[in-house]
Amino acid sequence: xxxxxxxxxxxxxxxxxxxxxxxxxxxxxxxxxxxxxxxxxxxxxxxxxxxxxxxxxxxxxxxxxxxxxxxxxxxxxxxxxxxxxxxxxxxxxxxxxxxxxxxxxxxxxxxxxxxxxxxxxxxxxxxxxxxxxxxxxxxxxxxxxxxxxxxxxxxxxxxxxxxxxxxxxxxxxxxxxxxxxxxxxxxxxxxxxxxxxxxxxxxxxxxxxxxxxxxxxxxxxxxxxxxxxxxxxxxxxxxxxxxxxxxxxxxxxxxxxxxxxxxxxxxxxxxxxxxxxxxxxxxxxxxxxxxxxxxxxxxxxxxxxxxxxxxxxxxxxxxxxxxxxxxxxxxxxxxxxxxxxxxxxxxxxxxxxxxxxxxxxxxxxxxxxxxxxxxxxxxxxxxxxxxxxxxxxxxxxxxxxxxxxxxxxxxxxxxxxxxxxxx
Amino acid sequence: xxxxxxxxxxxxxxxxxxxxxxxxxxxxxxxxxxxxxxxxxxxxxxxxxxxxxxxxxxxxxxxxxxxxxxxxxxxxxxxxxxxxxxxxxxxxxxxxxxxxxxxxxxxxxxxxxxxxxxxxxxxxxxxxxxxxxxxxxxxxxxxxxxxxxxxxxxxxxxxxxxxxxxxxxxxxxxxxxxxxxxxxxxxxxxxxxxxxxxxxxxxxxxxxxxxxxxxxxxxxxxxxxxxxxxxxxxxxxxxxxxxxxxxxxxxxxxxxxxxxxxxxxxxxxxxxxxxxxxxxxxxxxxxxxxxxxxxxxxxxxxxxxxxxxxxxxxxxxxxxxxxxxxxxxxxxxxxxxxxxxxxxxxxxxxxxxxxxxxxxxxxxxxxxxx
Numbered sequence: 001x002x003x004x005x006x007x008x009x010x011x012x013x014x015x016x017x018x019x020x021x022x023x024x025x026x027x028x029x030x031x032x033x034x035x036x037x038x039x040x041x042x043x044x045x046x047x048x049x050x051x052x053x054x055x056x057x058x059x060x061x062x063x064x065x066x067x068x069x070x071x072x073x074x075x076x077x078x079x080x081x082x083x084x085x086x087x088x089x090x091x092x093x094x095x096x097x098x099x100x101x102x103x104x105x106x107x108x109x110x111x112x113x114x115x116x117x118x119x120x121x122x123x124x125x126x127x128x129x130x131x132x133x134x135x136x137x138x139x140x141x142x143x144x145x146x147x148x149x150x151x152x153x154x155x156x157x158x159x160x161x162x163x164x165x166x167x168x169x170x171x172x173x174x175x176x177x178x179x180x181x182x183x184x185x186x187x188x189x190x191x192x193x194x195x196x197x198x199x200x201x202x203x204x205x206x207x208x209x210x211x212x213x214x215x216x217x218x219x220x221x222x223x224x225x226x227x228x229x230x231x232x233x234x235x236x237x238x239x240x241x242x243x244x245x246x247x248x249x250x251x252x253x254x255x256x257x258x259x260x261x262x263x264x265x266x267x268x269x270x271x272x273x274x275x276x277x278x279x280x281x282x283x284x285x286x287x288x289x290x291x292x293x294x295x296x297x298x299x300x301x302x303x304x305x306x307x308x309x310x311x312x313x314x315x316x317x318x319x320x321x322x323x324x325x326x327x328x329x330x331x332x333x334x335x336x337x338x339x340x341x342x343x344x345x346x347x348x349x350x351x352x353x354x355x356x357x358x359x360x361x362x363x364x365x366x367x368x369x370x371x372x373x374x375x376x377x378x379x380x381x382x383x384x385x386x387x388x389x390x391x392x393x394x395x396x397x398x399x400x401x402x403x404x405x406x407x408x409x410x411x412x413x414x415x416x417x418x419x420x421x422x423x
Numbered sequence: 424x425x426x427x428x429x430x431x432x433x434x435x436x437x438x439x440x441x442x443x444x445x446x447x448x449x450x451x452x453x454x455x456x457x458x459x460x461x462x463x464x465x466x467x468x469x470x471x472x473x474x475x476x477x478x479x480x481x482x483x484x485x486x487x488x489x490x491x492x493x494x495x496x497x498x499x500x501x502x503x504x505x506x507x508x509x510x511x512x513x514x515x516x517x518x519x520x521x522x523x524x525x526x527x528x529x530x531x532x533x534x535x536x537x538x539x540x541x542x543x544x545x546x547x548x549x550x551x552x553x554x555x556x557x558x559x560x561x562x563x564x565x566x567x568x569x570x571x572x573x574x575x576x577x578x579x580x581x582x583x584x585x586x587x588x589x590x591x592x593x594x595x596x597x598x599x600x601x602x603x604x605x606x607x608x609x610x611x612x613x614x615x616x617x618x619x620x621x622x623x624x625x626x627x628x629x630x631x632x633x634x635x636x637x638x639x640x641x642x643x644x645x646x647x648x649x650x651x652x653x654x655x656x657x658x659x660x661x662x663x664x665x666x667x668x669x670x671x672x673x674x675x676x677x678x679x680x681x682x683x684x685x686x687x688x689x690x691x692x693x694x695x696x697x698x699x700x701x702x703x704x705x706x707x708x709x710x711x712x713x714x715x716x717x718x719x720x721x722x723x724x725x726x727x728x729x730x731x732x733x734x735x736x737x738x739x740x741x742x743x744x745x746x747x748x749x750x751x752x753x754x755x756x757x758x759x760x761x762x763x764x765x766x767x768x769x770x771x772x773x774x775x776x777x778x779x780x781x782x783x784x785x786x787x788x789x790x791x792x793x
Binding site: 092096119252254382422 | 496497498499500501503583587588606608609611695697698699700711714715716717
């Protein structure tokens, strides 16, 4: 036994050494990405374009893209729907195995990571970046180079029980931080168990919190350096914490209770994205939304909200690159964007698409459209998901166990520096 | 492809050990040529297995080892070999990480409380099924095994309902007695015990079956003799039954310990590691790190967990390995299995000399020609 195992161990060690000896990073400066993508050929698109898309988009895009094939008779679009849960790993595996589609939908917070692998094609001059909301375009840029085009966006606003606000005699559209606090207090006094619901940590809480930091004037990231440990950031943390210390917001809300509690008037208001319109109508019945006010996020030193959504990226190893970019270009035309909204209710990333149809007339959508102009994207860096996780964890300590906001800001800063930007 | 060729050469000759008697008086040259041909033929027959083993077992292990000693991250997906060798830096990073400490403590809590509890409950049920309950025994066996075969995702939904703070079944029942139950999954104190209770419920079924098999192999004569000597039921349990099934208990302890150290599904479906990381396990942290694209650190963490599992197993063998001559074939075959595949375990002196018994793995290995 000993001989065999010893030889096996030695062989394993040798294999590991041989493989590791063959490696090493190439740090030659020539590998820096060009800031401008190679031009795309003129004329209509030809050939087959393979597209990966998640969720509803994946289900509906195939049918929707027939219009593109009508304009470009020689081109066919082949859409593969992939579930959101598996999407990140599937794209990562595709990159590792070099079996990529031509185009893929990519969550805004994944841009940094996938761009850093060098698998995404730099955006050529097919679209006008000024046509998009600033926050949306920012989410495609990694180290000042754009690797995709925004497809659709979402942002966060305040959902508020109008009747309860009237009963309490407080403004349903709080304009400032003080107003929001007063509204939350009023809603609670008027009979709600909680004046407002703000996510107290755990996955995704940073999306609710960061708007407050931006409103306070905090700049969390600039050109390779993090600055979480600033008075503005601490101010935002303190303000966020006060909702919990003053018992205006619940520190623990069991999954799936937000909507029924809001419908029952137990929760006076909450911050969320456009998908909640549908969920509330489902929970509260047809017409329930008539009793709900959508208000823009209150203003601190500045106005801000969180911008999310998805981008479209073309892979460097795409088999049909030019046609792929032409398809992306077509999807970001204002008319296409407006038509796509009719199809799946995805809010257009192109500003001018908001001037037609429902998008221009609907009062609720207008709130989202207005909010979008001041919404910001988180830094598009490869390590963002990990840093966001740190914020979630520290935020949870602040909200639930009363950690000092200054200490939390310091902890976030220190951990973010350890993690690095990954660029 | 050099990576594939190497291990093949390593064991050359080993399968031939069983064919050519060592004392064969054939002339050296002819013998060696014959041997070489025989061993080639033998490898030809073994090739399908060897290839499958190398591709699906050895290669992933070697790659994860490779990951653990390099600074590979998600950005290296396209060029996995263009990374730097960092030696044990990843392990240092892991061992100095405060979140890892937290996760390690949580896992330890889960194992130290969960494993004995699972084994105790399973043993009690097995004894009850074996002695007391004869009517509808099959029904009870199936019932206790049910949680093992149901999907954790479906089970989690039910358990989340049970644990709900205001209208959950548990707090409702507690309310009848005037007790205000806590928010089980939302409290840093109660979240872990809640998950342990769920894990015990989920994993005891297998142990009940194993213990039942062990109990049924205890000779009735021993019990009768003890009863004649005036031993009461409790004495017969602790003095006759338990020592007789010690190998079964060891086996149960080892597989439960391994399963519990890799504790992942419960927090994943129930609490996402919260609140305040109070249910974050090492496996969950590894999963997160892979998700963040820190492949090197995650792989190093996985090896640290692997070492912990080996250590726990060694400790269990020390505690439960028999001190008298009641060992049976099963115990020895586990030992042989473990010693065969994890040679680093310093368990050898405890096991090898006893009674001259040598496991099958040992026998084959000693005949390998030098």
